[in-house]
Amino acid sequence: MPRLALTTNYAVAHAAKDSDVDVVAAYPITPSTPAAEKLAEFVANGEMDAEYIHVESEHSAASALVGASATGARAFTVTASQGLIYMSEVLYIASGLRLPMVLGVASRALSAPLSIWGDMHDIASLRDAGLMIYFVSSAQEAYDTVIQAFKVAEDPRVHLPAIVDYDGFVLSHVTEPVETIEREEVLKYIPKSITWNVLNPKKPISIGTVGDPDYYYEFKYQQQVAMENALKVAEEADREFERMFGRGYGIIEPYRMDDAEIAMIAYGAHAGTARVAVDKAREKGIKVGLVRLRLWRPFPSEQLKKLLEGISVVGVLDRAMALGGPLQGPVALDVGTLIATRMPDVRLVSFTIGIGQRDVRVEDLVRVAEMLDEISKGKEIPMKTIPIGLRE
Amino acid sequence: MSMTKLPGWRELPEGAVVRDVGNTETIDVSGWRVFKPVIIDEKCTRCRLCWIYCPDGAILEVVDEKARMGKRYEVDYMHCKGCGICWRECPVNAIEWVPEER
Numbered sequence: 001m002p003r004l005a006l007t008t009n010y011a012v013a014h015a016a017k018d019s020d021v022d023v024v025a026a027y028p029i030t031p032s033t034p035a036a037e038k039l040a041e042f043v044a045n046g047e048m049d050a051e052y053i054h055v056e057s058e059h060s061a062a063s064a065l066v067g068a069s070a071t072g073a074r075a076f077t078v079t080a081s082q083g084l085i086y087m088s089e090v091l092y093i094a095s096g097l098r099l100p101m102v103l104g105v106a107s108r109a110l111s112a113p114l115s116i117w118g119d120m121h122d123i124a125s126l127r128d129a130g131l132m133i134y135f136v137s138s139a140q141e142a143y144d145t146v147i148q149a150f151k152v153a154e155d156p157r158v159h160l161p162a163i164v165d166y167d168g169f170v171l172s173h174v175t176e177p178v179e180t181i182e183r184e185e186v187l188k189y190i191p192k193s194i195t196w197n198v199l200n201p202k203k204p205i206s207i208g209t210v211g212d213p214d215y216y217y218e219f220k221y222q223q224q225v226a227m228e229n230a231l232k233v234a235e236e237a238d239r240e241f242e243r244m245f246g247r248g249y250g251i252i253e254p255y256r257m258d259d260a261e262i263a264m265i266a267y268g269a270h271a272g273t274a275r276v277a278v279d280k281a282r283e284k285g286i287k288v289g290l291v292r293l294r295l296w297r298p299f300p301s302e303q304l305k306k307l308l309e310g311i312s313v314v315g316v317l318d319r320a321m322a323l324g325g326p327l328q329g330p331v332a333l334d335v336g337t338l339i340a341t342r343m344p345d346v347r348l349v350s351f352t353i354g355i356g357q358r359d360v361r362v363e364d365l366v367r368v369a370e371m372l373d374e375i376s377k378g379k380e381i382p383m384k385t386i387p388i389g390l391r392e
Numbered sequence: 393m394s395m396t397k398l399p400g401w402r403e404l405p406e407g408a409v410v411r412d413v414g415n416t417e418t419i420d421v422s423g424w425r426v427f428k429p430v431i432i433d434e435k436c437t438r439c440r441l442c443w444i445y446c447p448d449g450a451i452l453e454v455v456d457e458k459a460r461m462g463k464r465y466e467v468d469y470m471h472c473k474g475c476g477i478c479w480r481e482c483p484v485n486a487i488e489w490v491p492e493e494r
Contacts, residue, residue, distance in 0.1 A: 097407045098406050098407035099407075159406060159407070197406060205410060207408075207410075209409070209410050211408055215408070218404050225401075
């Protein structure tokens with residue numbers, strides 16, 4: 001296994017190359033541009049046997065991938081922010097057509113005001129689009145997860161597009177050591193096998209059909225069932241990856257949860273910051289643990305419920321704001337639903353962090369742990385999301 | 393809404409694909425119409441414009457030795473959606489535009 005110094009952008013491009021992707025269609029947008037450039041370089045210098053389609057927009061990039069995937073090609077793109085939401089119309093279609101393409105998303109804030117910096121407003125807007133959404137916390141994990149995402153997306157029980165989301169700049173532009181895997185080895189894990197419905201002149205089918213009121217509902221329900229299946233398939237894929245390559249993550253990752261009384265839930269790069277904060281808070285005698293969410297869609301309700309057994313207060317650290325919602329944190333809303341329906345004894349506190357790449361310091365998250373501790377000891381629970389790092 | 397029992401979600405093909413391609417011929421679209429074209433054969437000059445312009449191939453050219461010039465034109469009412477293009481294009485007003493009454 002070659003060990004390379006790669007940014008997460010480059011790691012994602014290497015993963016697509018090593019997955020023997022057939023078609024890339026990409027339009028540059030900060031902070032994902034270096035990944036698109038690296039893929040172009042791989043194709044240009046012959047390291048990657050793929051068609052690289054130079055499109056005029058992200059909408060076209062996603063459309064080209066729909067076409068490619070509908071012919072049975074392994075299709076991949078990278079984007080971020082405005083580019084992702086410009087793709088969104090087509091991404092709903094890719095999911096409805098059950099095409100297993102994979103996207104790397106270097107998450108970035110949405111305009112206005114214009115911000116090229118990182119947060120997760122872009123990915124949050126795709127919560128209900130019918131794509132699987134992975135959050136990763138390192139360049140290595142991004143590399144591994146792109147490969148896993150193809151495995152899950154192409155599984156006949158799933159057949160859904162998947163997004164591997166990594167924080168813009170905080171991950172996308174940070175160089176880390178990454179162990180890559182030889183293509184032949186990767187292809188033993190994800191052999192090329194077309195199991196989804198594809199266009200073939202010898203066996204013609206129509207795709208992109210109309211679903212009238214007699215039919216639409218049934219097809220949407222099929223997508224939901226595929227999402228439910230994806231949860232189990234993602235766990236299997238992760239375990240098989242670990243068996244073959246020695247690295248596994250789970251779809252949800254506990255840290256110091258065994259004897260924890262209160263917990264934080266975080267995702268993406270800031271889960272790393274939260275880990276350090278947990279250690280610091282533990283030194284102060286606060287029995288806090290951390291749950292890192294690696295898969296957001298489908299939402300791992302059962303797995304999270306198991307980890308939260310016996311926890312009195314849980315704080316969710318969100319990097320996007322669901323404006324006007326009962327709480328602003330998109331993941332907090334999901335955790336709130338789990339708690340309301342299944343774990344009425346757990347209390348939920350919602351926090352927003354890192355909006356528009358506002359710095360998230362370890363001491364900020366230690367303060368979060370302290371707040372959760374105070375609430376567990378009887379302090380009144382705030383009914384609103386607490387904005388960490390906001391100036392009054 | 394159809395009267396027959398429709399397939400459940402387990403029975404339908406993934407991604408709403410249609411495997412029996414070319415099935416348009418068996419689908420009755422007459423319910424789309426509000427007006428229907430009615431060809432007045434006596435006025436028809438056999439110019440063929442309705443046949444050319446019909447977007448659904450719902451104007452049929454029928455070979456008939458007994459007909460004037462050996463052919464006549466008929467509307468395939470199962471596939472005519474009532475768009476009115478034939479009626480608009482006919483240069484001799486040989487097509488009438490009649491309200492559908494059901």
